[in-house]
Amino acid sequence: MISVRYLSAPVFVWWDVTYACNLRCRQCYSSSGKAHPNELSREEAMDIIKQLAEMKVFYIYFLGGEPLMRRDFFELAEYAHECGIAVMMNTNGWFITPTIADRLEKAGLMHVRVSIDGARARTHDAIRGVRGSFKRAIKAVKILRKTNIPRIGISPTVLADNVTEMAELIELAVKLEVDEMQLVQLCARGRGSSVQSASIAQLIELRKVFYEYKNKLAGKLNLTATEGILLDNTNKKYEINSLFPNFWGCPAGRTCLAIEAEGTIQPCILYNIPVGNIRKSSLKEIWHESPLFRKMRTPSEECLKCHYVEFCSGECPIDSCIDRLFRYQFIECSQKKEEKSHGER
Amino acid sequence: MQKNQRVFKLVMDISLRSEDFGGLAFVPITGEVIQLNHTAYKLLKDIIDRKELMVNSKDLIFWQKLEIRGVVKEVKPDD
Numbered sequence: 001m002i003s004v005r006y007l008s009a010p011v012f013v014w015w016d017v018t019y020a021c022n023l024r025c026r027q028c029y030s031s032s033g034k035a036h037p038n039e040l041s042r043e044e045a046m047d048i049i050k051q052l053a054e055m056k057v058f059y060i061y062f063l064g065g066e067p068l069m070r071r072d073f074f075e076l077a078e079y080a081h082e083c084g085i086a087v088m089m090n091t092n093g094w095f096i097t098p099t100i101a102d103r104l105e106k107a108g109l110m111h112v113r114v115s116i117d118g119a120r121a122r123t124h125d126a127i128r129g130v131r132g133s134f135k136r137a138i139k140a141v142k143i144l145r146k147t148n149i150p151r152i153g154i155s156p157t158v159l160a161d162n163v164t165e166m167a168e169l170i171e172l173a174v175k176l177e178v179d180e181m182q183l184v185q186l187c188a189r190g191r192g193s194s195v196q197s198a199s200i201a202q203l204i205e206l207r208k209v210f211y212e213y214k215n216k217l218a219g220k221l222n223l224t225a226t227e228g229i230l231l232d233n234t235n236k237k238y239e240i241n242s243l244f245p246n247f248w249g250c251p252a253g254r255t256c257l258a259i260e261a262e263g264t265i266q267p268c269i270l271y272n273i274p275v276g277n278i279r280k281s282s283l284k285e286i287w288h289e290s291p292l293f294r295k296m297r298t299p300s301e302e303c304l305k306c307h308y309v310e311f312c313s314g315e316c317p318i319d320s321c322i323d324r325l326f327r328y329q330f331i332e333c334s335q336k337k338e339e340k341s342h343g344e345r
Numbered sequence: 346m347q348k349n350q351r352v353f354k355l356v357m358d359i360s361l362r363s364e365d366f367g368g369l370a371f372v373p374i375t376g377e378v379i380q381l382n383h384t385a386y387k388l389l390k391d392i393i394d395r396k397e398l399m400v401n402s403k404d405l406i407f408w409q410k411l412e413i414r415g416v417v418k419e420v421k422p423d424d
Contacts, residue, residue, distance in 0.1 A: 008364055011371070011378055056362040058371035058378065084360065086373040110373050150374045 006254040006297050009055035009287060014258040014269045017045070017062050017076065020069040023092050024129035024191075025117070027157045029269060030261075031190030032065040039261045042072045044278070046079055048259065051283045053083035059110070062089040063269065065261065068100065074107050081108030090115060090155070093140025094133060101143045111151040113182070114141050118156070119168035127161060141176050153180035153222075158206065158229060163198035166206055170213045174221055181221060183210065185228030187270050203229065250313045253296040257287065267296060351400045353408045353417045355392050372416055379414075392417065 018039055021032035040048070052060065060080050067073050067089050077087045088111035089104075096114075104112060116137050118124035124134035137154075144152045154173050156162060162169075166183065173181040183206075186197050198206065206229065214223045252258075252267035253275075259265055263278040265286050275290040287293065299314025306314075360371040368386035370379040381389065385407055392398040397420065400408050411417045 007369070009362070011369065056360075058360055058362070058369070059373070059376070086360075086371070086376075088376070111376060151376065 006293075009284075010057050010257050011251075011255045012059045012061055013052065013057060013256060014061045014063055015048075016064050016259065016261045016269070017067050017073065018065040018070040019261050021064060021066040021092070022069065022094055022130070023066070023133055025092075025115075025157075026127050026129065026195045027117075027159060027186055027192045029187040029189035029192045030065060035065070035069075036261045040263050040278070042075065044263065045072070045076050048278055048283065049076065049080045049083055049085065052080075053085055055284060055287070057085060059086035059088060062087065064090075066092055066094070068095045074103055077104070077107040077109060086110045089113070091140070092128065092133065093137035096136075096140035096143050098143055098146070101140075101147050101149075104144075105147040105149050109149050111153065112144055112149055113153040113155050113180075114144070116141075116154045116156055116169065116172075117159070118162045119165040119172050123162050123165055127157075127159065138176070141178060145177060151179045153178050153182065155182040155184050157184045157186055157192075158198055158203070159186060160196040160198050160202070163202045163206055167209050167213070170209075170217070170221070170223065173223075174217065179222060181223050183223075183225040183229050185226045189270070189272050250296075253290075253293040254313070257283075265290075267292065350422050351402075351405065351408075352397055352420050352422045353392065353400055353412070354397045354420045355416070356418050357416055359389070359393070359416060361386065361389055361393065370416075372414065375414070377414065 016030055018035050019030055019032045020035035021028070024033060049060070062073070062077070064070075068091055070076075077089075080087050087107070087109050089109060090113045093114040093116075114137050115128075116124060116134070117127040118134065121134035124137065125131050128134075141152065141154060154169075154176070156166070156169055158166065170181060186192055186195065210223065210225055210229065213221075217223055250268075252271055257265055257267060257275075258269045258271075259278065264274045265276045265278060265283070266272060266274060273292060275292045276286040278286075296313065299309055303309050303314030357372065357374055360373065362369050362371075363386060367380075367382040367384075368389075370381055370386075370389055371377070372379070384404075388398070388404060388407065399422070408417060408419075412419060
C-alpha cells in the first residue's frame with residue numbers, strides 16, 4: 001500500500017451553514033428548504049471557525065441551503081475574517097440588496113458566486129422552482145459588481161434542461177462582467193438524485209464549447225468547470241490539484257473537507273459518508289484520525305495500476321455523482337464493477 | 346547597498362502555513378494556493394516580516410514568478 005500525502009490541515013472547507021432555503025432547486029444536493037432541526041448554534045459555529053483558524057485553514061466556502069437565511073451569517077463571516085480566514089460564499093441572489101452587498105463587503109467576503117442555471121428566465125426559474133428567481137439572480141450580480149468584493153462569479157449546475165444554453169450563459173457572464181464562472185456537474189445527492197442529467201453526447205459537446213470559450217475569453221473571464229465535465233478519457237493526466245504537484249488526485253480528505261449544517265464532517269460535499277461530527281470530536285482529531293480519511297489517503301495496489309488514479313486517488317466519489325460522462329469514463333473501474341457503494345466498502 | 350541589487354516588495358496580503366515539504370502560500374484576493382519548498386517558504390516568510398527584500402540572483406526566478414502573479418513587485422533600491 002502506498003500512502004498519498006496529505007496536508008497538516010485542510011486548505012479550505014465547504015460548509016453548508018444551513019439547509020434553510022427560499023428556493024426549491026430540482027438539483028439541490030442537500031434537499032434544502034427547511035432548516036435542519038439540529039443545526040449548529042451560533043456558539044458551535046464560532047467554535048468551528050476558531051478551530052479552523054488554529055489549524056491555519058486558508059478559506060471557508062459557505063454553502064447551503066441559502067447561507068443568507070442563517071440569521072448569524074454575517075457574524076460568522078466577520079469572525080472568520082477577523083481570525084484571518086478568507087470567506088467565500090454561494091448564494092441564489094434572492095436576498096442581495098445594496099445594503100446586504102455592502103454588509104458582505106464589510107464582513108470581508110473575498111468571493112461571492114451567484115447560482116444561475118440558465119441563460120433565460122424560463123429555464124432558470126423552472127429549475128429553481130420559483131418564478132422571478134432569474135431576475136433576482138441577475139439583479140444580485142449587478143449589485144455585487146458595484147462593491148469592492150474582489151471576485152464575483154456565477155455558476156450553473158449542468159442538467160439535461162440547461163446544457164444547450166451553456167454557451168449563451170457564458171456570453172451572459174461576459175455581459176455581466178463577472179470575474180469568473182464555474183460549470184458544476186450534477187451531484188446525485190438529495191433532489192439531485194432524481195433530476196435528469198445531460199446525455200454523454202451533450203456533455204462531450206459541452207466540453208468543446210467550454211474549451212472554445214475558455215481560450216477565447218482568457219484574461220477576460222476565468223472560466224472553470226468541475227471534474228465530471230472536464231474529464232477526458234483520452235487524456236492520461238488531469239489538471240486536478242495542479243497547484244499541488246505532490247498532491248495528485250481527488251482533494252477530498254487530503255486538502256479539504258466538508259461540514260454539514262448539523263456538524264457532520266464529510267470528505268467533500270459530493271461524498272456523502274460521515275467521517276465524524278464536530279459535536280463529538282475536534283476537527284483536528286477527525287482530520288488526522290478518521291479511518292475513512294486514512295483509507296482515502298491509501299489507494300489499493302489495484303487502483304494504483306489504473307490510469308484514472310491520478311484523478312480519483314482510488315477513492316473518488318463516483319457513487320455520489322450521476323454525471324453520466326463522469327460515470328461513463330469510470331466504467332473500467334474495478335470498484336464500479338463490484339457494484340459496491342462507498343457505504344458498503 | 347550595491348547598485349545592481351534587486352529589491353522586491355510584497356504588494357498584497359498573503360497567508361503562509363508550514364508543512365513538512367516546506368509550506369503553502371494563499372493569496373486571498375485571487376484564491377490561489379501555491380506549494381512551496383523549504384527555501385521558498387523561508388523567502389516568503391522573510392518578505393512578510395520585512396515587507397521588502399533584497400534578492401539573490403539564484404532566487405530571482407522565484408520572485409519573478411510571484412511578480413507575474415501580482416504578489417510582489419520589484420522596486421528601486423534605496424540609495
